[in-house]
Amino acid sequence: xxxxxxxxxxxxPDRGSSPWQRAVRADRQVLxxxxxxxxxxxxxxxxxxxxxxxxxxxxxxxxxxxxxxxMVGEPAGPPSSEHAGPPGLAEEVEQxxxxxxxxSARTARIG
Numbered sequence: 006x007x008x009x010x011x012x013x014x015x016x017x018p019d020r021g022s023s024p025w026q027r028a029v030r031a032d033r034q035v036l037x038x039x040x041x042x043x044x045x046x047x048x049x050x051x052x053x054x055x056x057x058x059x060x061x062x063x064x065x066x067x068x069x070x071x072x073x074x075x076m077v078g079e080p081a082g083p084p085s086s087e088h089a090g091p092p093g094l095a096e097e098v099e100q101x102x103x104x105x106x107x108x109s110a111r112t113a114r115i116g
Contacts, residue, residue, distance in 0.1 A: 006094055008038035010047070028052070029062040029069055 007014050008025075015025055015036060024039040029052040041047055051060040052069070059073035070077045 006034075006036050008041055009035035010041040010044075011038060013038045013040070026061075027063055028060050029064045032064065032069075034064045 009030060015023070015038070024042075026037045026042055028035055028037060028048075030050060032052065035051075037047060048060045052062055053060055054062060054071040054074060054076055055078065056076040057071060057074040059071055061072040063070050063072060068077055068079055
């Protein structure tokens with residue numbers, strides 16, 4: 006999954022904790038690279054915990070959990086495609102498969 010702000014892809018991390026930050030934006034799980042975390046307004050576009058206002062949220066299995074205070078709740082609404090940012094890995098894989106399968110079908114007809 007790329008950084009939602011700049012599109013940089015996360016590489017395999019060294020041992021220890023990753024400098025990348027997980028967060029929720031428009032009810033979608035996103036990653037923020039270390040460079041974008043240096044921007045003064047990097048938390049402005051993120052969803053915040055209703056209890057403690059933290060941006061340390063994770064979305065999984067239809068719920069959002071605050072890593073700061075432990076509050077667990079339902080997301081505010083369905084994931085929005087308006088703020089989705091760069092295409093995710095699933096979309097990229099789907100596009101690549103379509104291209105490969107289209108080429109395979111053409112090759113089979115020619116041969």
